Amino acid sequence: MIAFALEIGVGALMLLVFIATLVARGDDRRWVGWLAAAGTLALTLLALPLSPAPAQLGGAFVQDGLALFAKRLFLAATFIGLLGGLSLPGRPFLRRAGEYHILVLASLLGMLVLASARDLVLLFVAFELMSIPLYILAGFAKREAGAVEAALKFFLVGSVSSAVMAYGLSFVYGAVRTTSLAGVAKAMPDGDGLLILGLLAVFGGFGFKIAAFPFHMWVPDTYEAAPTPFVAWLSVTPKAAGFVALFRVYFEGMGTAVSFWVPVAAGLATLTIVAGNLMALPQQNAKRLLAYSGIAHIGYMLVGFAATSASGTAMVLFYLVAYVFGNMGAFLVVEAVARSEGSEHLAAFRGLAQRSPLLALAMLLFLLSLGGIPFVAGFWAKLYVFWAAATAGLYWLVLLGALLTVVALFYYLIVAKRMYIEAPPATTRVPLEPMLALAVLLCALGVVILGVYPKPLVMAALRVAAPLF
Amino acid sequence: MIPESWYLALSAVLFTIGVVGVVIRRNPLVIFMSIELALNAANLALVAFGQRTGSPDGQALVFFVMAVAAAEVAVGLAIIVAIFRVRQRLSVDELSMMRW
């Protein structure tokens, strides 16, 4: 049972929040959210001392180092995301706070199971458990035309990707005659055409969820219209879960056959980095800017994936952690500014450094981390990923990635310029709810600590990635 | 006994119809039906492959794909109803946000 401790914990928390939702009366039911956030914090702390456990359910569910690494990350990110959303204004969030939090927890449960899934059935179900609540959450403000339209788009694209994935899974099953991923890995070196075709289709399905280039079109609209604290969480955790599942399906136990994925991943990485960065350049809306820059970051992680090595995998894991803190933090600052100014336009950031120096400093840290400037987390993340790719001989990919990092710096620094050089429209401080401030602070701490002292996390990532190969 | 390849061919046809429907149709409900068609194509392929192996794994996966499809139907219909309530009309072209 200990292997399922976190999953059972999240399930129990969902039940608790559900009962609270049934009990809750009145128009402000946000206290239910406090319950969910406190429970997630407790589970995060519970996850820290856990150690790997033997495989369960006939090998379908493994609680190994990689799973635990990923689960701690998901839980911590969800805690920060819930903190940021606790003070969401607006009627739907006051009245339907229970729904919001149960859906976030349901999606979290899907991610936790996904990180452990070593069987196609479990993988598919966990993947959908993660995805379906996200569609609802994107359209949570159901009286706003923009939100529901973005939810529809997200839903249609997501369902198509599920269908493609299911069709790919049927081919994989037809080729290897078993649903266990160990069986898939064993059959991979034979290079059966049906299996390759199926795995490519599944890769496409994953591509939609992690928002790699040709499958990214839902991202900017969904991010722009959905509630920002949710977007902060949406932009990082499902992507992290998608990458962990990618490692499980395409790397674990495959041996030398992994080299087959190098051209696929490298091609996808190239497209995603170029498209994400170039499309981010003209954006004037902070959320759309972060959406496109997030796509570019997925591309950088695919560079690490293309290295198809233990160190590449470990560096993607490190990148994911850096990305969780940097990207969530940036979105949460956008939320704080947008709540005060009523606009997500970059102009809302004018003179932020004079109005709220600490908030501006936090945003600067996040932008530098996303841009890859030394001594914040994102720098090491990019460096390590490039280093792993170079070790694998993908020099052209590293060169391209480094080149576009400069482009990325340009649009990140435009935001910094608005905050630090332009004159503020008003001299009042930007009001900041305590919990939102705490969430921003946690992200800033993460970015700084990982930037100054990345070694323990890098070692941990290397340790958990090694058994995959 | 109908050979397995026939099932697979039918499943490929269904999947193609589904994908083409998603790409060329503009009504969310029809797109949605096309997606369901594609999911059922996957189910058919799974059952056909499962018949060959004689193991229940593939058919078990079919049950879960069906459950997932039902969950998607529930969420998708709810979103479409919500859009309808807000906008009072329903075509992807008329949704300003639906630029691909």
Added chain:
Amino acid sequence: MSAYLPVLIFAVLIVAFGVVSLAVARLARPSRPDVVKLANYECGAEPIGPAWVRFPVGFYLVALLFIIFDTLAVFLFPWALVLKPLGLSAFWVMAAFIGIVGLGWIYAYREGVLEWK
């Protein structure tokens, strides 16, 4: 050929059930024909007209709930077939599953989804 005997028996029973119920109903009920009663019945929608009509949104909500229980049945059938060899643990797993679906139903009820608006 004897394998088809149960099918034959069922076919006879099915036809007989229809005939007998209709006959009993005809004998037992009072006869008061009415224009509304004679019209085709189609779940609250206009029975005659173009196929592309607007349905009340309430139908969708009920349909959503129906789908959930429909899917529940998908899992109940294979479960019922193997319940005996698997024993009590399988029973409790399904009980938990039904319980979770039931919780969702309770929430829908609390939110007033089942009230016809």
